Amino acid sequence: MDQRQALAAFGALSQETRLHIIRMLVVSGPDGMAAGSIAERAEVSPSNVSFHLKELERAGLITQQRESRSIIYTANYEALGGLIRFLMEDCCGGNAEICAPAAAVAACCAPATKEELQ
């Protein structure tokens, strides 16, 4: 994730509807969600959700794939992880004071990485 991508990602996440969409897609995992379901649960019009989905895709945070009549959108976990990493490393310079709370979260949710601490 370079600065260009990070700027786009921050812009994409700075809008309420889009942040809501990302959260839903993260929760729904690899199965993703159809555009219509997203629109329904986010309570926005089809054309409006399409606009925001395009924006999220342009930022690399989600991907799409047609499944019969529906278009399924899926969160790009790699990009989201990359953004967190960008924020910690490139933006905050790996500063311990800033990263500490993140490390605490990481300890809780990603036990697999404990090995990397040896």
Place this chain on the structure above:
Amino acid sequence: MDQRQALAAFGALSQETRLHIIRMLVVSGPDGMAAGSIAERAEVSPSNVSFHLKELERAGLITQQRESRSIIYTANYEALGGLIRFLMEDCCGGNAEICAPAAAVAACCAPATKEELQ
């Protein structure tokens, strides 16, 4: 850090000049930098830097404090850490797949938090 603050912070970081300013302020630490120095190093006009500094302050990412004729801006480490935490917890749901790369960074830059893993 609640969603309202996170949205503002994402918006603040989605602009090249502002991202540049944050990086400089993180590096300069508690000493911070005067508005004039920031403008000079970011190569933008005084009024323009003032506009962006106000935006960053509104988002809670920096604080200001007058020092004689200068106004010194300082990065708010707590807010930056809070944003990373928001991204990991609230937005990404603590999903291990997403948080893994962050945990790897945390392992390198914040050894003090190792204790929290016991």
Place this chain on the structure above:
DNA sequence: TCAACGATTCAAGGATTATTGAAATATGGA
């Protein structure tokens, strides 16, 4: 008090982004 310095505020403009509803596209089934 006055001039100079460091910075902000303001108004105007240009540029980008968001919302809306109508029209167009693609797919699947009768």
Place this chain on the structure above:
DNA sequence: TCCATATTTCAATAATCCTTGAATCGTTGA
């Protein structure tokens, strides 16, 4: 083929954001 479904695209409008330069404000030292 024709219709219904799922979604996108388009054009128009509204809203927000960025940039610029001139004017203003607060501080310091002569």
